[in-house]
Structure formats: structure tokens, C-alpha cells
Amino acid sequence: xxxxxxxxxxxxxxxxxxxxxxxxxxxxxxxxxxxxxxxxxxxxxxxxxxxxxxxxxxxxxxxxxxxxxxxxxxxxxxxxxxxxxxxxxxxxxxxxxxxxxxxxxxxxxxxxxxxxxxxxxxxxxxxxxxxxxxxxxxxxxxxxxxxxxxxxxxxxxxxxxxxxxxxxxxxxxxxxxxxxxxxxxxxxxxxxxxxxxxxxxxxxxxxxxxxxxxxxxxxxxxxxxxxxxxxxxxxxxxxxxxxxxxxxxxxxxxxxxxxxxxxxxxxxxxxxxxxxxxxxxxxxxxxxxxxxxxxxxxxxxxxxxxxxxxxxxxxxxxxxxxxxxxxxxxxxxxxxxxxxxxxxxxxxxxxxxxxxxxxxxxxxxxxxxxxxxxxxxxxxxxxxxxxxxxxxxxxxxxxxxxxxxxxxxxxxxxxxxxxxxxxxxxxxxxxxxxxxxxxxxxxxxxxxxxxxxxxxxxxxxxxxxxxxxxxxxxxxxxxxxxxxxxxxxxxxxxxxxxxxxxxxxxxxxxxx
Amino acid sequence: xxxxxxxxxxxxxxxxxxxxxxxxxxxxxxxxxxxxxxxxxxxxxxxxxxxxxxxxxxxxxxxxxxxxxxxxxxxxxxxxxxxxxxxxxxxxxxxxxxxxxxxxxxxxxxxxxxxxxxxxxxxxxxxxxx
Numbered sequence: 063x064x065x066x067x068x069x070x071x072x073x074x075x076x077x078x079x080x081x082x083x084x085x086x087x088x089x090x091x092x093x094x095x096x097x098x099x100x101x102x103x104x105x106x107x108x109x110x111x112x113x114x115x116x117x118x119x120x121x122x123x124x125x126x127x128x129x130x131x132x133x134x135x136x137x138x139x140x141x142x143x144x145x146x147x148x149x150x151x152x153x154x155x156x157x158x159x160x161x162x163x164x165x166x167x168x169x170x171x172x173x174x175x176x177x178x179x180x181x182x183x184x185x186x187x188x189x190x191x192x193x194x195x196x197x198x199x200x201x202x203x204x205x206x207x208x209x210x211x212x213x214x215x216x217x218x219x220x221x222x223x224x225x226x227x228x229x230x231x232x233x234x235x236x237x238x239x240x241x242x243x244x245x246x247x248x249x250x251x252x253x254x255x256x257x258x259x260x261x262x263x264x265x266x267x268x269x270x271x272x273x274x275x276x277x278x279x280x281x282x283x284x285x286x287x288x289x290x291x292x293x294x295x296x297x298x299x300x301x302x303x304x305x306x307x308x309x310x311x312x313x314x315x316x317x318x319x320x321x322x323x324x325x326x327x328x329x330x331x332x333x334x335x336x337x338x339x340x341x342x343x344x345x346x347x348x349x350x351x352x353x354x355x356x357x358x359x360x361x362x363x364x365x366x367x368x369x370x371x372x373x374x375x376x377x378x379x380x381x382x383x384x385x386x387x388x389x390x391x392x393x394x395x396x397x398x399x400x401x402x403x404x405x406x407x408x409x410x411x412x413x414x415x416x417x418x419x420x421x422x423x424x425x426x427x428x429x430x431x432x433x434x435x436x437x438x439x440x441x442x443x444x445x446x447x448x449x450x451x452x453x454x455x456x457x458x459x460x461x462x463x464x465x466x467x468x469x470x471x472x473x474x475x476x477x478x479x480x481x482x483x484x485x486x487x488x489x490x491x492x493x494x495x496x497x498x499x500x501x502x503x504x505x506x507x508x509x510x511x512x513x514x515x516x517x518x519x520x521x522x523x524x525x526x527x528x529x530x531x532x533x534x535x536x537x538x539x540x541x542x543x544x545x546x547x548x549x550x551x552x553x554x555x556x557x558x559x560x561x562x563x564x565x566x567x568x569x570x571x572x573x574x
Numbered sequence: 575x576x577x578x579x580x581x582x583x584x585x586x587x588x589x590x591x592x593x594x595x596x597x598x599x600x601x602x603x604x605x606x607x608x609x610x611x612x613x614x615x616x617x618x619x620x621x622x623x624x625x626x627x628x629x630x631x632x633x634x635x636x637x638x639x640x641x642x643x644x645x646x647x648x649x650x651x652x653x654x655x656x657x658x659x660x661x662x663x664x665x666x667x668x669x670x671x672x673x674x675x676x677x678x679x680x681x682x683x684x685x686x687x688x689x690x691x692x693x694x695x696x697x698x699x700x701x702x703x704x
Contacts, residue, residue, distance in 0.1 A: 404681070405681040406623075406629060413623040414693075417621065477675075482673070484672045485673050486669075487665075487669075492682040493679070493682045494682060495682070
């Protein structure tokens with residue numbers, strides 16, 4: 063059933079479960095809990111279509127470095143405030159986090175999940191169904207064997223090198239949850255979807271079982287300023303990493319520091335995936351030998367024509383030896399760079415290559431485009447500005463600084479790709495950083511917001527436990543990438559959905 | 575050319591290949607096949623980019639001479655299993671240097687140390703001849 067929140071009068075509605083946020087995670091949980099016997103209210107602050115009044119409420123004050131790398135409009139640009147959420151501009155890239163992404167890595171402070179990849183394998187399969195891409199093949203040898211996917215022998219062998227081939231499953235026509243699942247949600251007899259329902263505050267009472275607090279209701283406001291209450295036995299906050307933190311911090315009527323923030327962790331450890339072109343490669347046989355890496359790989363499967371995009375990643379042993387995080391590199395076509403005095407020329411480089419292998423045809427100019435892990439840092443955070451929005455909520459300030467280790471990871475991992483391709487006689491390459499400690503100009507985030515309500519079994523180390531329940535609050539759960547303790551280098555959508563599926567199973571299990 | 579090359583052969587051969595009377599090594603008795611090895615190694619240096627060699631020498635502070643370069647190339651060659659075909663041995667050295675991060679950065683470009691040193695030898699030879 064659908065209710066337009068702008069038509070609501072003040073009053074109280076009741077449910078077994080209230081999900082705040084109808085993006086990928088919120089919709090997935092509602093779908094998973096359909097027909098479970100629970101009465102569900104799903105709240106969406108926007109409508110079925112985008113409208114500016116709603117989107118403006120995503121205004122975020124930016125404080126980032128390198129200067130403006132994410133841009134002053136990042137908070138509004140990078141997310142969509144409507145039914146279906148940010149899946150409305152999702153690029154369709156899916157990949158699970160790798161096993162080592164879940165480990166405690168001594169060289170990365172605050173790393174380590176309380177769950178492992180194996181705990182999510184089945185949920186990842188379900189997640190792939192939800193985004194309508196091929197299920198991921200977890201057998202490492204199949205992931206790495208590009209020859210097998212493309213059905214021909216490739217003259218490339220990465221064994222014994224720091225690099226390993228992997229792939230993303232990409233949806234050719236990414237599933238927009240707002241369109242794809244609207245009928246399922248609205249048509250479900252046990253789900254009440256309320257649009258134009260802006261959450262304003264959690265209202266709490268005393269908690270149970272050692273938990274200090276228990277959420278009794280959530281206060282919502284429509285665009286006419288009308289306030290009403292949703293009472294439920296359990297609540298799931300699923301509004302994305304910036305908004306999850308902002309809403310918890312703004313829920314400070316009964317808990318002055320904000321709900322779940324007894325250890326000053328809510329909003330901290332914000333993470334993105336730095337994306338940038340860090341390398342240039344003059345290939346002599348590259349395009350011929352690396353052809354499958356340069357283009358999407360059919361067969362196209364399923365209704366969304368999903369396909370595989372091979373990438374080169376660093377092995378976990380390399381990451382441990384160099385004390386860096388995860389890294390992936392996509393090889394893309396590029397242009398010949400301008401010649402610069404007192405630098406090696408393209409002809410110099412080609413002369414070297416000719417000594418090792420014959421050049422056939424024109425040289426290939428390639429870009430090495432990287433996506434890498436940003437280390438968790440408590441100083442990167444969502445905090446509240448004194449200024450309030452039209453709902454009376456303090457606006458969010460986002461502080462983002464990539465660390466020296468983040469840059470070192472990007473640099474030495476790109477160098478490793480260049481070294482390996484050179485060792486395989488494919489040409490020679492150049493790191494295109496403008497200085498030792500300067501990111502390239504095209505540095506940007508992937509609109510991947512992670513980490514502001516991180517998962518840890520120890521309440522002093524995280525906001526939610528392994529079941530995504532907020533520490534110290536007996537009936538509040540968080541869904542989405544805000545619970546990621548570390549980011550890996552894979553796009554987060556598949557893991558967001560896998561965690562949502564896992565949380566749904568947990569909630570279902572509690573009921574039974 | 576399939577010939578087993580000793581360290582001394584390579585040293586002498588490189589010297590001959592670059593017309594290197596400026597390398598101060600003692601050559602009391604030249605092996606009979608010095609000329610053959612020299613010609614072979616000269617072909618290894620043929621077409622190598624002199625410009626790259628000069629840039630490498632500049633990056634090394636300008637004090638590196640032919641003898642030091644030759645010794646370092648020789649040491650690198652000794653680290654890979656002997657092969658009768660020197661070009662395969664050089665290729666194996668270059669491959670292992672890329673994998674093991676034994677590289678030099680020249681304005682961001684990444685080259686194996688041995689290939690940069692071979693270019694530097696070529697540059698020294700070219701500059702001596704001019």
C-alpha cells in the first residue's frame with residue numbers, strides 16, 4: 063500500500079517494523095520480509111520522482127582535502143533523495159569485498175570486520191538477484207582465469223607477479239530500484255510505503271537487556287510541516303552513510319550526544335573510494351594481448367545484459383608487504399602524451415620495446431585508471447553544523463582527507479601494474495602524479511559513502527554489532543554501507559544488499 | 575649465436591662492443607672470441623635510445639662511468655641462471671628486475687635498472703665517439 067505523506071494529518075501509525083529510507087537497502091529488507099507475518103512501514107523522504115524540495119535537504123557542508131577533490135556539491139550530487147534512492151544513478155558495477163578486506167590487517171588502523179566473506183556468500187547470491195546481474199563466482203581460480211571466460215588462450219600469465227586478474231559483474235542496464243520494485247512494494251499487503259515522510263527524530267524510552275535505550279517511535283514531517291509518529295517494535299535506519307549518521311546525531315532530545323553515540327563514534331570513519339588516472343602505458347603488443355581487459359566481456363546475460371569487466375588487482379601478499387590497502391586498475395584507451403624536454407620520449411620507450419618484441423602496427427596509448435581503498439580514519443567524519451534545515455535538523459558537515467597511505471597505495475600499486483606489464487614485454491609505463499605527494503587532477507570519489515556507523519562487536523570500537531544492531535539501543539538496526547568498518551576497493555552496492563539480506567534473515571529469525 | 579659466456583667474457587665483450595678503451599680493465603691476453611662476442615654484444619646495444627641513457631646518467635649524478643655500469647650489468651646477469659643465448663639472459667634479467675622492483679624512475683617513466691644501464695653504456699659510447 064502507498065500513502066502520500068503530504069496527505070497525512072498528525073497522528074500515530076503502528077507497525078512491527080519501521081524501515082527509514084527506501085533506497086537499495088531499505089527496499090531489499092522490505093522485499094525480504096514480505097509475507098513473514100510482520101507489518102512493515104517503509105518511510106521515504108522523497109517521492110517516486112525527483113523533486114528539488116526534497117533533494118535540497120541533502121545539502122552538506124564540505125570540508126575536504128586535497129582542496130575540492132570531491133567538490134562543494136558532493137553531498138547533493140552523490141545521492142538521490144527519492145524512492146529507490148541512489149540506485150537512480152548507480153553505474154551497475156558489482157563485486158563482493160575480497161576475503162582479506164574483512165581481516166584485521168595490522169598495518170591498517172581500525173581494520174577488521176566481526177564477520178568474514180564466508181558469512182555473506184549466500185547473501186551475495188541473493189544480492190546479485192536483486193540487482194539482476196550474474197551471481198559472482200567465488201572460486202578464485204575462476205575469477206583469475208580470464209582465458210576461461212573469453213574462451214581463447216591469452217599470451218599473458220600473471221603467476222609469480224604482485225598482480226592478479228579479477229573482474230566486476232556489471233549490469234548493462236542498471237536496475238533502478240525505484241522503478242523495478244515499486245509495484246512489488248506498493249502491491250504488498252503487509253508493507254505500507256509512506257512517501258514525503260521526512261524523519262525528524264527517534265523518540266526513546268528506557269532500554270532492555272543492558273541496553274540503555276529503546277526506540278519507541280520515529281517522528282516524521284511532511285512538506286506541509288505536519289508532524290506524525292510511527293510506533294514500531296523494531297526500526298531499521300537505511301538512509302545512506304551521511305544521512306544515517308546525521309539522523310542519529312540529530313536524535314538528541316533524550317540522548318544529548320545523539321543516539322548510539324555514547325562512544326563518540328557516530329559519523330566518524332567516513333570513507334570513499336579514490337578514483338584517478340595514475341598511470342600511462344605505451345603498449346606495443348598490449349591491445350592485442352590484453353584485449354579482454356580493455357573491453358567488457360560478453361556473453362551478455364540476463365534481462366539487464368550483465369557482463370564482466372576484467373581489472374588488475376594487487377595480491378593480498380603485496381598489500382601486506384607494502385602495508386597498503388586494496389587496489390584495482392582498469393586499463394583504458396588513451397592518447398599520446400605531449401613530449402616534454404628532458405624527459406624520455408615515446409620514441410625512446412618504443413626503441414626499448416623493439417629490443418624485446420617486434421612492434422606490429424601503431425603503438426597503443428593506454429590509461430591506468432585506479433580505484434583503491436581509503437583507510438578508516440576517525441577524523442574523516444560527518445558532524446553537525448549549528449545551522450538547521452527547513453525540517454529543523456542541523457545540517458551535516460563532511461570532512462574528508464585522503465591520507466598519505468591512501469596516496470602511497472595508489473602510487474605503488476599503479477607502479478606494480480606498470481612493472482608487471484613491462485616484465486611481460488607489453489611496453490613501458492609512466493606514473494602521472496604531478497608530484498610525490500600530490501594526487502592527480504582527476505581524483506574523485508565514486509559516490510561511495512561508507513563507514514559512519516561502523517560494525518564492531520566491542521561497543522567502544524563501533525556503532526553497530528555484527529547483526530547491525532546499534533550498541534546500547536535494544537531495537538534499532540542500521541542498514542547500508544555506513545556499517546562498513548573498511549572499504550576494500552569494490553563498489554559497495556553488492557555488499558550493501560548482502561548485508562541487508564543478512565539483516566532481514568536475522569530479523570526473521572528473531573521473530574521465529 | 576649460442577655461446578657460453580663467462581663473467582669475464584661479458585665484461586670484455588661489452589668493452590669491445592662500445593669501443594671501450596676508456597674502461598680500465600686489465601686485458602693481458604684477449605680471448606680468441608673477443609671480437610665475436612664484442613660484435614654480438616654490440617648488436618644488443620644497437621638501437622638503444624641514447625637519450626634515455628643520458629637521462630639515466632644525469633639521474634645518477636653524472637659520476638657513473640662505463641666500468642661501473644659494466645660491472646653492475648655483469649652483476650645483474652650473474653643473478654639469473656646462465657643461458658647460452660645472451661639475449662634471453664638479458665631479457666630474463668629485465669623481467670626479474672621489473673617484478674622485483676629493481677627499477678629506475680626517469681620523469682615518472684619506469685625502467686629496469688639493467689636496460690637503463692645498457693642505454694647509459696650506449697650513450698657513453700656515442701658521446702665518446704663524438
